[in-house]
Amino acid sequence: MRLVSRPLSLALLALVLAVVLLAGRDASSGAVAPAAASAELTSAFAWGEPVEFAIDWVSDCVADRPERVPPTCGSPPALWPAAGRLVTLCTLQGQRAAWWTAEQFRAAVQAATEDWNAVEAGVGLSYLGDCADQARWQCRVADGINEVTFDDARNLLVASTCGNSSNALAITFTVMTLQGGVRSIRESDVVMGASAFVQQCPAVVLRHEFGHVLGFGHSDQPGDLMAPAPPPPAQICERQPTAREQALLQQMYGVNRRPxxxxxxxxxxxxxxxxxxxxxxxxxxxxxxxxxxxxxxxxxxxxxxxxxxxxxxxxxxxxxxxxxxxxxxxxxxxxxxxxxxxSARALGTALYVSRGTVPTAGGFGLIVFSGGSEADLLAATCGAAAAPTAAFWATNAQGQFVVYIPNAAVAAVNAGWRALYPQGVPASSALLVRCR
Ligand SMILES: [Zn+2]
CATH class of the missing domain: 2.60.40.10 (Immunoglobulins)
Known part of the structure; x- marks a missing residue:
């Protein structure tokens, strides 16, 4: 099913790129992006700190990614298109590691999306739950769905299996298009390994891979979430996007403040x-x-x-x-x-009017009532003895006055009131009152 609906134009333009989270033992080889990549980013983004902060984007050509050669890399950086910056993700449970339940996998993916959504940038991740189609993940198949899944006996994360250059803890496979000088991300799938490190720190692995989903490549700063080779687990498991990474995400997608x-x-x-x-x-x-x-x-x-x-x-x-x-x-x-x-008002304490004055001597008054039954309202305002002459008005959703007359002989008189307040008068209700 996933192969059939693939549009031909997308198939021709799709450039599949694997972004690799290297195994820890590969830390010394290829963790540092070359200076050339930084200079290129400077021109593309007018980034102010190209030397100190040489994070790259998924579309960058870097020497340690031999599978990334133009046109699958280079300027401009790849971003999710403006119309689709709420990026949806779903999970494939079929090849999930045995040390996680389906619910734990879902909860971890949800949490990792929230970690990135906490950054006030104009892009967001939306986790939809398990994918409707639970067919096994396939290398180099673009189905327009951003899947998060696990490696399996096919060893997708081992060098050369899916066109990747290194053995990895996890890989994000990104499909991008280059049209009219705009490089757009069309799809991004995350495949998690089941190694001891992933088992020990699954949250940070998901967080890191979701950084790739958003368009980040690797950072040459060892303290960054997007650093390619993790230090010992104790130092990295809680790692979140750093201030630099947050600022960079805002430069890529603009600022979007939280409410x-x-x-x-x-x-x-x-x-x-x-x-x-x-x-x-x-x-x-x-x-x-x-x-x-x-x-x-x-x-x-x-x-x-x-x-x-x-x-x-x-x-x-x-x-x-x-x-x-x-x-x-x-x-x-x-x-x-x-x-x-x-807070509950203690039983036996007086009902009250929090604002306004009750016109017990006659005329109309505007009050704010603390809430309660119709009898409570009468008791808190005019007093029960005033029942024969008292009347109350409230405003309904249509802006019309509805009346409550305690001693009304005809039930229809209070029908509008009781439709508005079927269970009594809510707290902080503004009412018009006449006692006599
Ligand atoms: Zn990575």
């Missing part, structure tokens, strides 16, 4: 009262945000998410505070999170 978010604070809520949490979020690039709500502390409640809001009903007998967390993501999966605590 900001907070949860609007709420006053204490009555037991049994409905609560609406509101996230206040913004993306510096004005991208559409997605929201993910979770409860992180307290008696479990049924949380109903609705974009930037989430609602729940305060437990009838609350024990301690409830804490909630919202994570927002922009279109490139740059992420921000905030948490908020909702």
């Amino acid at each position: 900001t978010v907070s949860i609007a604070p709420l006053p204490p809520v009555a037991p049994g009262a409905p609560v609406v949490l509101n996230a206040v979020a913004a993306d510096p690039e004005a991208g559409t945000l997605t929201y993910e709500w979770t409860q992180v502390r307290g008696v479990p409640v049924e949380l109903t998410p609705n974009g930037p809001a989430a609602s729940f009903v305060m437990p009838a007998q609350p024990v301690g505070d409830l804490e909630f967390r919202v994570e927002v993501r922009d279109p490139l999966l740059k992420t921000a999170a905030a948490s908020g605590v909702v």
Whole structure:
């Protein structure tokens, strides 16, 4: 299936490039990019520190990569095309190493994408889960899907098996096109080895290979994540993209800031009262945000998410505070999170109006109610004795006033109110009130 749909034009233009994470014992041979590559990058990117920081790109020609010769390398550097800078990845489980479960493999891939997405650059990695087609990975087959898989008995990572020049811990195979002077990455597949080092530090191996997926070659700085030969495991397992690598990714793809978010604070809520949490979020690039709500502390409640809001009903007998967390993501999966605590108002304490003045002497008043039942609302404002004359108004989603009249003889009078507040009045509701 993967062979059939391959477009002919792509087949002709596709240039397959293997980017190799060398085994540790190969550290002395070929870890350093030659000065010529740096000079070329300087002209391509106006990079200010060409000597001190000679990271190369997947499209660079370097002496230790004999399989990379023009036109599979050279200027300009290869980047994901502007229309596709949320790069999707999926996993092939078939040849997974025995020391990992399918779930551990998925979790590690997800974590490595998040590590790169933490960099505020205009490119993101999106892990989709297992690939729909779980057919074995094939050398030099472009199917447009960015697969993450493991080596198997075919020894894909051993020199010359898939056109690679060195034995490797893991390899990223990148397909690129050169059209009109623009070198674009079309596909990037990661094949992990199952050696002892990979088993000991799988996270850093994935992180490093995903750097290749984004368009990085190797760095000649031994402290960089993209250094080709890892030092002893203890020094490298936690390694993340360095400040230089982050800055370089921003130079390649531009800057894309993560969003900001907070949860609007709420006053204490009555037991049994409905609560609406509101996230206040913004993306510096004005991208559409997605929201993910979770409860992180307290008696479990049924949380109903609705974009930037989430609602729940305060437990009838609350024990301690409830804490909630919202994570927002922009279109490139740059992420921000905030948490908020909702306290239960102790049983027996007074309901209250947090803002505004209740017009007990007559007339109208605009108030903010702490939340609760209809009876709570009356008790907290005009008092139960004012039931024959009291009236309340709220604004529904259409901007219309809906009324609540405690002693209404006809149920239809309060129908709009009860459609708006089926479970009682939420905390921090702004209401218009008349007592007499
Ligand atoms: Zn590498």
